[in-house]
Amino acid sequence: MSKFNIIRRFKEWLAHEKKMFKKDDKEAYLFAIPYTILFLVFIIIPIFIAMYLSLTKFDMVSYPTFRGFANYVYLLTSDEEFMRYILPNTIKFAFIVGPGGYALSFIMAWALSQITHRLRTVLAIILYSPSLTAGVTMSVVWRVFFAGDESGYLNSVLLDLGMIIEPIAFLQSPDYLFTIMIIVALWSSMGVGFLAMLAGILNVPHELYEAAYIDGLKSRFQEIWYITIPSMKPQMLFGAVMAIVGTFSAGAIGVQLSGANPTPNYSGSLILNHIEDYGFIRYELGYAAALSVVLLLIIYFFSKISWNLFGEKD
């Protein structure tokens, strides 16, 4: 009975699809298919493979063997590094760099929108240019800044000022590495999202402000809160999504800066490094896939929050 129902439903659906297909422009399929295939193969399918592998034990050599939720159980109960360092580090990093970089981008965009065109362009290029440099190439520069002997700029300045007696090995020190990572990540956080917000602020119609002042707005802050942000919600959301992606992609810098995975005492290790540690160093790919799934869920969770804040409710 119910089986028939399903078949009938499926047939109805198929007939409906056929009818819709007949009405479609056939070129649309031709135009959209190359992108869609690449998109499915390199973005969507890997996500599904990750989900499947996370339920298996797999070492790249022998065939994956199914073992249910064992990887997730291990993750929650036995992976001591994950619970003690990786997860807290990841969350701390995400909460500081994500909203921090986002707020910084907004404030800078807001201030920039109020100066003249030529000066604004120059300053916007300066603020945007760090995000043009990939983390990999720039880690070289930061490594010289924070180098652990007298040749490091920071050490040299601090020694000069007499604030320290011995040079500090900043990048090898569990006390400093995390802070340095946050500085570097914030430095390169003003990317496409920043440009979108700048364009958004520049395009808020001026009449809105005038009208609001007649209605009795009293401060700059009220103005931003009630006029500027609500009128550029779509750009705010785009900026938020870009900030989230940027934050989680920047998460690997700890390893580049310290030159070791895991980082000293796991102080700068985020979940991305942990995935590489298990995937490419220990060859426990099933477990690495479980970590990937957790990371994607964390990213999804953050995006959901932004969507609720700025998305249009329908």
Place this chain on the structure above:
Amino acid sequence: MARKFRAIKVNPKKFSMDQIPMLLLILPVASFMVLPLLYIFNHAFKPFDELFDYPPKFFVRRPTLDNFADLFDMASTTGIPISRYLFNSIVITIIVVFLSIFLSTITGYALSKLKFHVNKYIVKINTIAMMFVGTAVVIPRYLVIERLGLIDNFLVHIVPMLAVPVGLFLVKQFIDQIPDDLIEAARIDGASHFMIYRKIIIPLIRPAIATIAILSFQAVWNNAGVSETFINTDSMKTFAYYMSTLSSGSNSVAGTGMTAVATLIMFIPNVVIFIILQNQVMNTMAHSGIK
């Protein structure tokens, strides 16, 4: 009431005193941002003895091109000249930029203007996929690429880089602004959809094209990961990869001069292209909102 509040003045034509607080807000951040970049510039031109200066000096005193010469003379451990890496990077970048412009514009046109009943699903999935962090699923991606036979294949630099959800998103938003009547009129005159795409859409969406050009340029030109993970033959690796080996291999002071040069070479094209195209980019970003 003491002072009546005035609305902010967006995009002022002339400089005035009330812009000074804004500048005071921006300049400290901007100088922090520009510091590392200034450092690369200075370091790249330092002669050998200045690199060894103690205490280290920020600014170069007697600029030379020694570091450039060193970098280009030095063959890597496998005996491959640096020009080979540069050549690979340039070829890959040009191909990817052009193909991804083509793919995202033609797909954007199909999704935005053609009758296509599944378009809203594709758009929705694409929007969600914007928050996809490629490195998170590096292992399954590896498996897919291996299965496709792309390991140690030059195409692996190109094919996986072509589908960029952010690029398609921006283009589609931009095409949405073009009035439907324009396309209707061309249809009545007997133009095919491909003709409309070429003669009407492409000229109208130049700013969006500039934007994806920049985005995909950055993604490809700076990419060291592909060479590191998927390519075994040294002569097929990219300049960005070579850069990253310099930075992890040599911690010596002499090496930093060369690395600064290499970073400079990586960085300059990015900035130049952005400066040339920045007006167009800002134009696209006005339509970047997620609705």
